Every structure is written in C-alpha cells, then in structure tokens.
Amino acid sequence: MIYDNLTIIIPTLNEEGSIGTLISELKRRYGGVSIIVTDDNSTDSTRDIVLGMKSRYGGVTFLDRRKKRNHGLTASVVDAASMVHTEYIVVMDGDLQHPPYVVKYLYAALRTHDIAVGIRRKVKNWGAYRMLLSKGITAITIFIFMLRRKRIVSDPMSGFFGVRAAIFKRVIRDNPDGFVPGGYKVLLDLLRMVGPGVTIAEIGYNTFHARRYGRSKLRLHHMVDVLRSAMR
Template sequence: MGSRLWTGSSETGLAQMAKDSNSKGRLYSILVPTYNERLNIALLCYLLFKTLNDLDVDFEVIVVDDASPDNTQDVVRQLQRVYGEDKILLRPRVAKLGLGTAYVHGLKHASGDYIVIMDADLSHHPKYLPSFIRKQLETDADIVTGTRYLEGGGVHGWDLRRKLTSRGANVLAHTLLWPHVSDLTGSYRLYRKPVLEELVKACVSKGYVFQMEMIVRATRKGYTIAEVPITFVDRVYGTSKLGAQRTCDQVRWTGNSFIASLEKSFFEHGLHWWPVLSLSSHLERGNFF
C-alpha cells in the first residue's frame, strides 16, 4: 500500500519533480460525466484550467454528457471556443445510460496515460489535482485516491443522518472487507489508464456503488493505492442524484456479491461478504434509519 503521509504541495516542487522523474510529456485525461450541469461544468472548467495551467503538465478534459435536458452540451461547446477543442473534448451519449458505462465511453476517447475521475458538481475541487499528480510521481502508485477521513480532509454540508450512514457504511465495509483505504466511497481519483480499463471491465455494480467496488477490486488485484486528503463541499448548485439511496446501494452490493459468488465460483469472488446479507435486507426495509 502506498504511504498515507502527505507533506503539503508546492507547485515549484511539483515542476521540479516532474523534471526529475522524466514525466514531462505525460498526458492527464480528466473524465467528467455530466447530467444537467450547465453552470457547474463551466465553473469546473475555469477552475481546472486555472489550476493546471500553472503547472507544467499536459491535460485534456473529457466531458461525457448523457443528453442533458438543460443542454449542458451547449455550454461545453462555448467552453471549447474559449479553451480550445483539443483541450476540452465533448463526447456525448444519446441517453442517460449510467455512470459505469460513462467511464467506459470516456476511456475510449481518452489519449492520456493517466485518467482523473471527478464529479462535475464542484464537490471535487480542482485545486487538489496538483497533490494527486505529485503523490503519483512520488509513490509511482497505480491509483491515487482522495480521502475525506485523513488529516487535512473533511466534509462540509452533511447533516447528522448523512454522516451516520457514511460512517456506518465505512465501518461495515472495513470490518468485513479490510480494504486498506480510508475512504471507500470517495470518487475523486487518479488512475493509470490500463488499471482503470481493467477495473471498469471487472466491475458489476451500477451507479455510485461502482466507485466502492472499483477500489475494493483494486486492492484485491494488488494494485498500489496512495491516498491524498481532500475536502468535500456538498454540491452548491443543482440537485443531488444520489441522496440517501447511496448507502443502501452500497450495502446491497456487498450482499449481492455473495449471491454472485455462489453462482459463479465459490472461492473466486469472495464469500467474505455473507454477513452483510441479512444486514442489507434490514437496511433496505429502512429498519435502521
């Protein structure tokens, strides 16, 4: 596992490191799935370019829009005129087809060696990208994942119920799955492209549980994972697409994996998820919340 220590980040240090490790010419593809994010995608692009133009790195932004009714694509085209069509790539799809397949779709069009995945709703701030890149250069990790639960990280805008479900799900998953990652549900991550391609192919769950499945599978496959602290400010504009469903989905996934493992091969996929099965049924009926 990668070191969890994080020692601040200065941009000159990053530039120096980029030179030292001969990483110039590395291309980072930033994958942003959107649905009804007219305002947020514009704000995000401004912050991305502001942050990354200061650094000596090449990058491209790939927006995968699922035919948003608010015409998010129109804003992306305007942004292309400001920043250039080689910097912002619009790769729309014809209907709302889900998050997992959005990554598959975006990956097909990504030419970078490293893929950054982030949400468009500004809960993932681009100002942390330098620390992701720096951490990857330092540790040569396969995955760098943002964590809210280490020194320097944090969450803003959650009520007690949301905190309770988040902590509960994390304790449950840590007790049963031993993932060696402090924040399973965070989705602000940097991947080596082939690693992400393999993980995306292997994952079976839909929606936001997908993020958790990917990181657990990554630890099982023995990829090195480093962590950097991030802060998470709950979305300012627009409505959340996940809500309270998320924790239930998360628990249901751990349960369903057990059934899948029985069907497929007993020892391949993880019998260790079985105690969650009865718990998940209670959670689904809302017995705990």
C-alpha cells in the same frame, strides 16, 4: 508544468450551475490537460456550456450518452475511460464539490502509485442523516473488504480519485460485468477488482462542502447499490 499526459473525467447530469466554472478552473491550473465530460442526457444547458468551453480551450470532449443502453454515473465513467489516450486519469464530480487544486496532488501521487484517492478530511454542511448514512455505509464497506482481504481506503465512497489508465482499462477489459453501471461508486468497484498488487495513495483534503449548485442526484437506492457492490 505541462499536464498533457492527464485526462480528467467528469460525469454530469444537469450541472449547468457549475460545469463552466469547473472546466475554466481546471484549464487555468493544468495546461495541456484533456477533459472528458461524460453526460447522461442533461436537459439543462450543460451540453452547450461544455461545447463552448471546447471551442475556447481545446482538449475538451463532450461524451453524449443519450443513446446508450446503460445509463448511470459508473457506466459513464467506464465509457469515458475507454476513450482515454493519456497515461493518467483523474475522476471528479461536476458540481464543484471536489476542489480543483487537489488534482495536482492526485497527479503527483500517480507518479509513484497506481491509484490515488482523494480523502475527505472535513465535510461541511451535511445534515445529520446524510452524515450518519455516509459514515455507516463507509464502516460496513471497510469491514466487508477487510473480511474478504481486499485492499480498501479510509474514504471508499470518494468519487475523487486518480488511476493509471492502463490499470483502469485492464480491470474494465477483464471484468465486463464487474462494474455496477447504474451505481455511484466506481472507485469501490475498481478497488474490489484491481487485485492485491497495486499501490494506493491517500490524499487528504479539507474541506468537502455540501453541494452549492444544482441538485443532488443521489438517491437511497444508490447507497443500497454500494453494499451490493461491496459484496459482489
């Protein structure tokens, strides 16, 4: 199978421990795929590793966002989406928490759905605090979306999803201030704004492990942003 109509967007901030392995694995599995690494001024060797991958495989873009005004995970993904020339997009993290084999299922689901969301069925090695925080915010978010009669999925905090490029670009174009640039949950913003007519697939996968390489960039204020985003 040739994946030349798919672009994988990977936001990074200091992911030298994992980004090389991730790109090699994606290129090995998905021939013809385009990859955009959208980077917010990593100070480790992320940039050099990605540029090495670019000359080795082709079809790899390093989006250098050092000079941009808006930094943040969501801003980086939105920025990269505007560069995409393929029909389908998958967004995934650069720390190997999202299993590369799941991309195949997200991609397959995009043939019949507008959005496909990777749903974490099992989470391993998260401490009690992280688990409780995640579960609590997920429950509140689902409740808010249901009250507002908006489409929602069982794991709205997922950072692993696919979307038809035309839909993502339309939502970005029609809602210039709709995304929370410094936020962490670009999927949640997308679901809030995409409208009722879309079809959404949930793709469950085992197992989501706690981060094994590099450091977490998640802060408590990102979780507060989630609630702000849900209520916008």
